[in-house]
Amino acid sequence: VPGVTSSIAAPALAGIPVTHRGVASSLTIVTGHEEPGKEAPLDWKAMAGLGGTLVVLMGVSRLKQNAAALIAAGKPADTPAAMVEKGGWKDQRMISATLGSIAEKAKASKIESPAILVVGEVVRLAEKLGKKRIAILRPAHQQKESAALAEEYGFSPIAAPAIALAEKPLPEDLMKRISSVECVAFTSANGVNIALKIPGISSALAGKMIVAIGPRTRQALVERGLEAEVPEEYSSSGLERMLRGKCQSILFLRSAQGSRYLSQGLKEAGLFVDDIPLYDTVPSGDPRLDELIMMIRSVDIFAFTSSSTARYLVERAQALDRKEELFEALAAGTVAAIGLPTSQELDRLGIRVDVMPEKFTFEAMLALLKRWVER
Template structure:
């Protein structure tokens, strides 16, 4: 990129946190910038858009602790622009909504530095919207007020909270966790009814978003009970009552990371808000040296998971051998993993289960090779052996606890509407991890208050063994089938 004559600064809004809510212009400027000054709480994906070699300067502020003062940030913007560089000042939300973008713009104007403002999606509107709360709604609220909630008393421009209480409409309070009790007390003194619906939205638009709803009179106590942390937005007004119908149901997906992107797309397409928190991980096992000979001896090679197919097909030699084999899979997703790699599948059972697969194989084959997990269901082998089928089994991978911090967050703080279990192992490891964290009883309470879905009968049986009630099992034992069944029942 050629450097333009003289530098310029762009004051860029990064939106509420979701990279997909950043404007196209903001993304282009990030890719072209030579210097980026960025705040805290910005997505690593958004920061990753910066060009290779761009100077990245963290100027984020924490309550009571600033890396740089505002004056130092202003001076740094001027300095970098005077070096003739393209400078992006990246801010969460919108630069001119409690973002001090105006102060930075004035400093640049005083120094004769050209600058441009690139608006961002403000959290004042988008975070409530993401939680199913429209700040205006016909017949409910025709106006809304946005204020900052962390100003200390005694300032010349101190907010008159009692006057705000009389304004009516929807009140959106940004950055108000530390002074929540004081602000709510002032609203109540000003005449706002303690029965007014109120909501706190913690870490909006992030995977760790939480919604806490109560009356205005109870919201402070509920915030303490739920240990609400900054950043969180307070919304006060009757529109809060719409969230129950407008907010997408949150679904905790506990399957491993290698299925995460796929699961997230399916869940969003079906109208859910996914919370990815894998409770298990796959540990690949070494392939036996004689596996090629065992493949050749088998009448049929059987895959019971897409993960197993992906592991086996990394070996080009095995992939070539499979082209000359009769292949069977437990269901359509495993079949798809093979077809994507140029293989054809001869057997897919009508019932996507170990039993269904065994009954489809038994009449047709005398020798089958199972390529699957070390924790695979014994039912498959038992039925085949009763039918006098010779079974050769190779374990491609084992299952272990995920040790994923997202799982710990889900156990400690998450409040999903739905828990989706795709295997008995996901259930078993979730409960074991909760026990290790000392949160088992809390988790059981949350499971009791949520919808619990199991992908099939073996998963349901394991959940019931663990003392967890199961609300639904799909007729088609697939992830998509499970979500369709959940949606049908809601």
């Protein structure tokens, strides 16, 4: 905004008010990189004793020296400090530490100019007032709803579709295979949306026990006039317990890339299991994913909703020669995964998983993430 100095605007955008009742009532702004040979250098001793908030502009190259000078002048080394990089840009990011450790953390985080240093108790308020940036990697058609949910839970969403859906040719004997089983299972709302477009399928499903893996899948079925049962536990054993005494044969309608751990477990339990993939998940080719990768260090949380979102994010980062930066950001941020197959794929890729909700829904993930960041 014209007329608003970066010394106030950049911290505010990171959730740091430079003054706050009961915390800081004054603000001091100085440059961190003076002209060589200047006769009257900065009086760090005076600034160390002022109290309130200190903002140091252009302070990246001399961050270590400036922090050391403040500490030597009497500023406690455990004073909260933060670096705000590229304030107001799409790839803005903020790191926080103490005055004694901020230089080391900035180096490890590869903070670059333009960035400002904020020193004072107001830095602690960023945890309450700042919004964590969450990368949403779901297909484009799910982004609007997902972003709205993320905002409801207090996050700042970044839309970056990593995958798209490509419908597969249907087998000629589809209706025959549906008629030959007692139960039909849908593993995702995407599968429901694709299946219910098939002419005659509603009639073919009449009289069948319908299973939905997850409440969102069930909701998609209910919206189309079909009742479905949802297992209490999203596992092969949980599904087998629900089906016990009700049916001995089941057909899964799902993604071609979907995990087969449910169907394999049911086969081992003695059920007849059929499987028809309705769609492939393919790389999205969405430019928003490339934008995310180029600003990857500004992301706080990565929300992986399927194994393919993880796989294609890594593949695209590698294609853009940004795989190292991606893995650094993943290590520094919070990684959330929906479902065991997604968690296993992340583990295979060498990515640590921090959060995995018991319920396989995006909202359950957000609720758990909210508790995680507030802990």
